[in-house]
Amino acid sequence: MNAVEIEQAITDLAEQPFDRAEFPYAFLEAFGNKATTIKRLRAGASNKSDLGGVLQTSNIHILTCDAGRVTQTLAALKASPATAKAKAKFILATDGTDFEAEDLTSGETVACAFEDFPDHFGFFLPLAGISTVRQISENAFDIRATSRLNRLYVELLKDNPEWGTAERRHDMNKFMARLIFCFFAEDTDIFVGKGRFTETVAQMSARDSSNTHEVLATLFRAMNTKRDDRAAARIPRWAEDFPYVNGQLFSGGDEVPRFSKIARSYLLHVGGLDWTKINPDIFGSMIQAVAEDEERGELGMHYTSVPNILKVLNPLFLDDLREKLEEADDNARMLLNLRKRIAKIRVFDPACGSGNFLVIAYKEMRAIEAEINRRRGEPDRASEIPVTNFRGIELRDFPAEIARLALVIAEYQCDVLYRGQKLALAEFLPLRNENWITCGNALRLDWLSICPPAGTGVKVQADDLFRTPLDQAEIDFENEGGETYICGNPPYLGSRWRDKEQQDDLAALFAGRAPSFKDLDYVAAWYLKAADYLHAVPDCCCAFVATKSICQGEQVAMLWPLIFGQGLEISFAYRPFHWSNLAAANAGVTVVIVGIASARSSKKTLFEGDEKRVVDSIGPYLIPVGNIIVQKAPRPLNGLPRMDYGNKPTDGGNLILDRATKDGLVAARPEAARFIRAYVGSTEFINGVPRFCLWVEDKEVDDARLVPEICERFENVRKLRAESKGQQANANADTPHRFVFAPHRSGSALIIPRVSSERRPYLPVGIVDDATVISDRAAVIYRPETWLLGIVASRMHLVWIATVCVRMRMDFSYSNTLGWHTFPVPTLTEKNKADLTRCAEDILLAREHHFPATIADLYDPENMPADLRAAHERNDEVLERIYIGRRFKNDTERLEKLFDLYTKMTASAALAKGKKRKAGANA
Template sequence: MNAVEIEEAVSQLVSQPFDPDEFPFAFLEAYGNKETTVKRLRKGNSNKSKMEGGVLQRNNIHIATCEPGAVADTLRQLQEAPETAKNKAKFVLATDGEELQAENLNSGETLACAYPDFHQHFTFFFELAGISTVKEIRESSFDIKATGRLNKLYMELLRANPDWATPERKQDMNHFMARLIFCFFAEDTNIFEGDNLFTGTVEQMSAPDASNMHEIIGELFRAMDVKAEEREAQGIRTWARKFPYVNGELFSGATDCPRFTKIARSYLLHVGRLDWQQINPDIFGSMIQAVADEDERGSLGMHYTSVPNILKVLNPLFLDELREQLEEAGDNPRKLLNLRKRIARIRVFDPACGSGNFLVIAYKQLREIEHEINRRRGEPDRPTEIPLTNFRGIEIKGFSAEIARLALIIAEYQCDVLYLGQQLALAEFLPLDAENWITCGNALRINWLTVCPPTGTGVELGGDDLFSTPLQQAQIDFENEGGETFICGNPPYLGSTWQSKEQKSDLKEIFAKYTKTWKSLDYVAGWFMKAAEYGTQTNAASAFVSTNSICQGQQVPILWPLIFKKKHEISFAHTSFKWANLASYNAGVTVVIVGISRQPNKVRRLFSFDEQNETIEKKAENINAYLVPASNIIVKKSSTVQDSRGIIEAGGKPVEGGNLLFDAEEARRIIDVDYRAIQFIKRVYGSSEFIKGDVRYCVWVSDENKSLASEIADFQDRFRAVAQKRLGSPKAATNRGAEWPHRFEEVKQLGDEQIIIMPKVSSESREFLPVGILPKGSIITDLAFGMFDAPLWNLALIASKLHLVWIATVCGQLETRIRYSNTLGWNTFPVPKLTTKNKEDLTRCAEDILLARERHFPATIADLYDPEKMPEDLRHAHERNDEVLERIYIGRRFKNDTERLEKLFELYTEMTAKKDRP
């Protein structure tokens, strides 16, 4: 269940008469427990509670109902009950139908409220529904409640007005909803004079059967677009004239409204009775988007970018520097004045602004700093000098662009109320400014200089391919010239596989003039390149959230040399972390944040996480394209290794059309028919066979045994089919393989080697690469790499965290899975010179890992390396291996992956320098 559905279920629960026997089960259903789960609890199969009226769900919650007045005592009993700890309950909850108390046993957070008010605190138990989210949105129950009510209204209107659900009229419906929300907000914040003016007028003037509802609302919308002195002439109805003139183009244009049913009328009145002054403009746009987006309707968190995550971009981009300057200014009036002037000229530009989250947060943060300046200067009531038009955006969806502008208007009003008071805020608010500084369009096709021109920067235009056409006039000139521009946002990621033809065309437009290899780039790379081009013409710095793949593997040598050629450097970065949101079914994508600038500070800032998931900030002289504190070096493929380690090769390429490979049942059938076949059948491994334990076999015939094998009838037929398959290929090399249909097209082994196997692709969720030893005589396909008859200490190197982070960084990923490479990952992996003692220690570590696996036979590699189920003895063997190896590198354990990569790149730089030395 998503947050909106939970809120609706909890509201329905508390609206019913309290039933002490039924409450625990109804509560669990409200938080998404399946009917079968609740049924087991009812029967007592899973109910281990020893308390009267108690229900205990393992790993979740211990609930008990009680007599009136006994809630506090009951909660204490739940906390102290041995079965609560034994069954690892995360929450305890007690209620008597009049009062409800609860505690989060992990965080110590508590809840106490009247039972009928429980629905106002439904977010307290989000964890029970698998919703892991940031504190800010969990506490914003109003926004979720409002989304649920709006969603019901929206869906009922679409049902009653199918013509408004068509693509042609969808924009009209979205615009209608935006107008409604403004009215709800305005009547609860005194923008409309009088209590409950909009909702009350609609309720009073509309018929109970809603037959004239659309006419009443339409007349109100028309009134708000006509100045007071013109209303009589325009024929505005008397009861609509008490509404203020709003302007701002919000109510201009068509005022026709969808027809209401009696149910839709009730929904609108329910929405209007909420307290809209609680609305959070940070997620205002996301809330509307959650209602309006057909694919993700009702899932507020799908669109929500949390404030802490936004600040991961904005703080190091420019806010931290402003706060430092404020600290240095102290109470010095002149320094404070200079800082205020600087802030008033700052432009924030989000070229993928969606519904405006980044712009709203940036505006609020700058207003907060400005207010502190005014307070220190003794001017607390001074109106703001920060114009909204300094916050520019580009958004491809028209409705989102409109909502972004409205969210900024509401943010400005709320800041005015906070810092200047209600009276001054109201005096400045209406009528709204009609200017629209949020551009609707494709950000990768628009010349950003036309949206956010470099006025007063002293930068000469021209001289760049991107700007060969004349500079167009921006939609709106800036109110103040000479400021800095900070570009930020969370653009769409989209790997090359998932891009549409139009999106690939967008990238071609940007990159084709620079490189022929642009097709493998993620879509987000277009924003980085556009920002670098824009930065050559302006005083700008940029930072975007991105999939981590643009800083890994094959995309690094394509994208980043182009960025560096534009004289941009990485000024700060956040290494990989999960960008999760509110939706319970969305685990979050792994992202990085990268800031680029032509004039970065001498000290660069690199943020990462330690083993306890605490944020670490590292100062560095340089951050390279792999987000490592090292020089701007690009790792290149190497055909050889530089030391005594083993050589890794890809397995043989079968190209046999299903004739040389088969399962165990087929192998038994072949042998039953002709027992001589047994000598030519061997166990074969690719990635799946090694990791999941799938059993497959292959025909393995050497050239000298071809005649003997061909005497077996089944093999004759198979060899004939293989030859036909290869002859039918358009590839000449495959055609030649028809001359040896008794073996793989490409043969890389004799067939009697001891093999260290490394799958080509494996899950990114594992903490260690799934390397292993195969039984002697095994065959590997080209879906795996193999090291033949090599010393066992090589396995210890491959199984280490050091090697995993190197592979993940320089080889990159296939979709989200780790992609292994011998030439790019193994041959380039920097290893210090190993002594005989080092190799003996590593051999012992490799043996311990293999022995630990054996103790859990027949568990597969997939079973053993499941992060949630990994056996402790196996984990300990790997930890010991990492400790031994890392002490070889630096004499101690590394603190985190950033430190591991820093050392590896230092060694790689030395290694390549020696190689290139004459």
Template sequence: MNTIEIEENLDQLVQDINTGACSLHDFPFRIMEAYSASRNEVAKLRMKYPEALVASDITWPKKLLYRPAVAGQVQNTVASLRASLIGKKGAAAKNAPRFLMSTDGDEFLAVDLKTGETSGFDRLAELPINYDFLQPMFGVERYKPAPETAADVRAARHMAKFHDAIKDANPTWGDEHTHDLNIFMTRILFCMFAEDTGIFPAKLFAKTLDREAMQIDGSTTKRVIEDIFLALDIADKEARRGQGVRSQRIAADFPYVNGGLFRDRTDVPVFNRRARRLLLEAADLHWDQIHADIFGSMIQAIVQTDMRADFGMHYTSLPNIMKVLEPLFLNSLREQLTAAGDNVKALEKLVDRISRIRVFDPACGSGNFLIIAYRELRLIETEAFRRLRDVKRKGQLALADYHTGIKISSFYGIDPVDFACETAKLSLWISQYQMNKKLDEICTTPAPALPLTDAGNIVVGNALRLDWAAVCPPANSFEVYAIGNPPYLGSAYQDVSHKADIRSLFQGKTKSYKDLDYVACWFLKGAEFCSSGATGLAFVSTNSIAQGEQVSMLWPALQRYGVEIGFAYEPFKWTNNASKKAGVICVIISLRRSCLAPKKIFGAAASRTVSNINAYLKDAPNVLIAKRSRPISSLPTATKGNAATDNGNLILDDLSRSQLTAAGVPDTFIKPYKGSSEFIRGLQRWCLWIEDHQIDVALKYPEIRQRLENIRAFRQSAGAQAKQFADAPHRFVHRPHQSGQALLVARVSSERRDYIPAGIEEDGVIINDNAVAVYDAPTWLLSIVSARLHTAWLRAVGGRLKTDYRYSNTLVYNTFPLPALSSDQKDALEEHALNILRAREPYIAHSKTIAWLYNPETMPADLLQAHRDLDNYLETIYIGRPFKDDAERLEHLFKLYARMTKVSATKAA
């Protein structure tokens, strides 16, 4: 169940409370149903707490304790519930609820006893928009992003100023010095972090700069920093002077770092007064307070100046990273940790397993996915070490020093930006140090901070042109996981290089690939990576690759590698990352080699184990919905509306129409002209509609003659199809129009609408190519396209224009699986269609538009009821009862589609 459905269910619950259709006693059961809790579980609780027990508390073990409140006493009621839990022991304590909840029908209050958070409001109507607070009751935790501290933001902003000052002081440094500048910035950052965290003696770097680079004009700063960088790479302090370190004090004071950070001999830029001052000011900041996962992304903004406006907004948030990592491998490790308990062999087996995990992000940026993965693995390993220590203490066994088996060299990445790669390496080192400090708490001999022992395997390059198995080699003894948030880039936003990448990967592997989103390339490379031995992958993507025509383009190519979807997140709105603006709809898809392991679909409120996950992320057969020229069901033919290709000369607004009428042009040549916009927004437009036998009469009017000459000239210089109609400028280029009643279905519609905008148009209306038309349509057909079932099908298999749905006669209408209908059923559906039209009439008569009528916030109750009555009737034709939610609707539709296409193929054979 997705968030839209949860909000709808809660909206309905609020309405029912207000009208008395739902009692306060039934409120918690309706809450459970709204979030799609198990029907059996809800039924058992209803039997345990019948309506007769009006004053009874309702307990859902480990989940909820609910008590209805008398008017104005909600807060006191929750306080009483909290007090009733004090002192509970044994089974009562074991089954203690996660949530306390009460309402009097107006006020609402809930308390999350695990986090201590509360959610309360004076109007119950606010419940739907706060649906996420109760999600943990149904297995979906509310994550908090890693805290963005003032230190993170202040440090990043200060370093941005320092970076600019260095560039100003080195005007001759062009692109050829980009790598040198990136290495320099990374080393400076490490030195400041090291002196604030105990890796170096306190403030060693800052004091050395202040003492050795005394010239305030910055003229000696370059030499001092060159000495420091050189000293940090030479292990033998006695040999440093002989190998180029000029300052005896620097040679003696600085420790050996290793790890490759200071190995390469790169140029150090010259300094001016401002650059020196900014560096000393930066060294005074609290570098020990930064967060490696956030700070790396902030620092990336230093060299990408277009990102600076939103410091702190360029990292993928912790909740979204965990959506990738947890089901991919973290949950399995945590379950193994829980099962191990205090068993030494089981704990040692877990520690060994963790040490043999490789994590690879082929679009790593500054490395925040890798850093979070590293941190979470270290936390699990440290907990295993803690248990081993405690067991050995109890058994009076010799205590061991525990040193991590997780090497940062087991973390791999690719990014085209050199500085991002250097930042990722630095962030991994910082994270390694921070996690070592946590491990030191249980060790008798802490691990030394220096020298660094290894580095992250981060490669600069185009991930789509590199062999992933060469960058991160799969091995039988290792678990290898690919993760990340690759660039999306729809077809319209791709440049020549992006198009070339897509062509190099997909040519010869799928029939059509030119309209694929760029992110599809990462899934193809990932499928190849899995087939070469990788354990699995999980990537964030726009949901376009799991709906519309892209599915039939991409998935045949993926299936060549023998992969399947191991888990998937249903579409969710991305709201926290500035590079993916709020409103982008995302999914997370995990691929693995085909196996018998369980598969999971994660919704907004809960996850469910399923037998299969198809390319549309549904628990349904592996069918690919491709465009069809004719309907799969017994439906009338639908076509795209009429296209003028006229450079605006056949299309008229009110003013143009009035001018033609004033010039004497008869109404027989002017017709109402409608598409999605006109139908939905109630706009009036017109068109010149001239039949072949009317052309001689039409040409007598100079105003028409001039327009047709304009069209002739335009079409002669346009595309091949338009040129064919240059000598018939009065005709629409695409002209399927027929006389009689027609069904109009909007081609583009807001994602917020629960029903597809559609209507019956009278004879004489010209439906344009921004709508789908069914000519001579039976009235009952309006019920089919207006049903929730059809909207669910559109959402699953139709395309999108930004976040709006795109309706297609070939991909949506022609593929929609509809059982054979009897005459009686068609008659009943016709009556439902008429009820919908009747419900609209009084509002349209008062100038209300379809947009207003189908806005979820303003949709009239009688129109909504007419649609719900239709839904209940139509869905009963399918399965004998209404469907539970869109997930169940789609599972059934996909299965029916598979059966119907199999029958069609058999008949064709």
């Protein structure tokens, strides 16, 4: 469950008659506990309470009580030995009238009337595994409003299914935007009298809801009619007090969907909320899910925290503005110049969604402007920052509408905060007619036409602020001069998750500029579009949230040369961090933030966690080593042995056997045993899963075919390969006993799984004998010297792989040509090799000591055996002393050294290649 769903379940519980015996179970169910869990608690199997309540281990102890005894009951829960023994995080007591609870970890408490406990649902979210509790608690209203609007939306579509069709979707979206504005306006005195809109609907519409749509249509028509024209428009007296809103919000027709009694009830309930608490920067990103069919199932998961947004905006330009404010102190002239500069800054989000980044940027800039006005003795001065300077592009209709509305609401809230409600109200209505959020495909639109260079006049005509055409190319207002900052959180979408239209977007943008681009994440297209824009508009900077994979592996070589080739550089960056949402137990995504700007000599800023470093340069791998890009090497550049991928069957599963199949075949046909070998790939090696394969040499084929079961499998392989569209499979159809790629050699082999979890402190690696066939899901070095294991199993190699190879979600994807053949290693002496051999042997012996534990067991970061960890530590120390004579301080220092060596290694290889070519020419 996510936060919105939990809030709704808790609200429903609070509205039901209080059942003392049932409440604890209903409460736990509201936080996502499964029916089986509740059943075990009811039966007493997992209920550890010693007070007759319900105690869930490591979670909560709940006890209902007689009237008036809530405080004493909470004290008893806290003193209970069972509470401590079960490590309960929360205690809760209620009598159905009062409600008290305590977080035993933080000491925070809740005490309220029973019907009000849903207001504190964020307090209990750890019970559902949700970690973003602070942000949710601070924005509880937005979650509650989203939940209520969603119920209204779904109910309306039941009775008005045509409003959910593609043809009417815009009408439904605009209707919802109008309601949100009215709810906000009635609670903030924009409409005279708090709750006036909701009260009018309640009074003028029949209880059976038969005319609710007509009442709303009349109110919307009034808000679209100037006062002088209302008599002619026959606006009834009961709607006269509602102001003319303009801004095209109420234009374009006043049709309203029909309401059922339930829908009318929901509407009044939503209007009864306190809309003064709305947070436009948060609310917008959540409410957009209401109107998106594919997102409604994840309602509430679109929260983007303000601190995360500020990770983009602060280093992009806000920190500089604050520094200039600090420098100006009380100097009136410097303050005036800064205010003029701020008024001309444009913030452009070409994937703006519902406007989070734009709203936060606007509010932060208004705060700086307000401080300037305070220092200059002009606290009531009207803002010179136009919301039309906060421009966006959004593909979907409803989020684009919400983005405009969110900025309008943010403008009003800032006016109230900095100038007072009287002045804010006097200047708020009518709304502007300008359109500054474009609805369209950002990768197909010309950004220069939407946010043009300073001093360039362009026009976008739109007959409706809340409806803009895809092909719009002009804006009918322009702000002379000033800087432009591009920002946002574009869609990520790896190659496997894109539809055809999105693939075509990339092709249209990258074709002719990059030989390979299909494996790039979708977000890379926004960087290239931004680079084109920055190339044309020098006084501009950009920063996006992106998948970390655009700064890892093969994507680096595909994307970043195109960026750097336009005279741009990385100006600041956040190394990978977790970008989470409001869902329980959410996986979130690991992201980076990368800022780009025109190349200049100023210092760059690199962020990692809470650490901030000022550096001379930031490379595409987000380390301070310049614009070095690691390229695939078909042969080792480092003097180490060549690494291959393992043996590839392309057999439809006919050459591979699980243990049961293998045992059954050998029992029935003992002569088959000589053709069966152990078969090991990533999963088999790491998790100890036994698998086998048929391995038949050419000289043994006739003997193998005498076994009917094997002969049948060969025939299946032949048919599959013959019918395959793959050239490699076709070419091997006549040799079905052989793997299509079979580098297997006699002797031992060093195995490295191609996919392994990044949670492990070291890469899993091992040595197997030639009775084992290594699959193509692993990499292999045949007949290795033992010291090679010490290199592959080192921290040095792990951080290199983590940086230059691709990541698959939370896993490393090991590459021989990108990760091993390029790995920089100093020249090793015989003593170095002997020392590393002893270290490798110690690692292998430590593993054997814990037999039959699997690699997964041994390298669990929380349960790694002490002797194995110590063996790895010794190995790391020996290897790192070979590099620099001491241990490295951290991974960043390791990478800086590795990239320095890589630069020297590739330069030497290029020089040697040049000399060889020259010698060949002279010959």
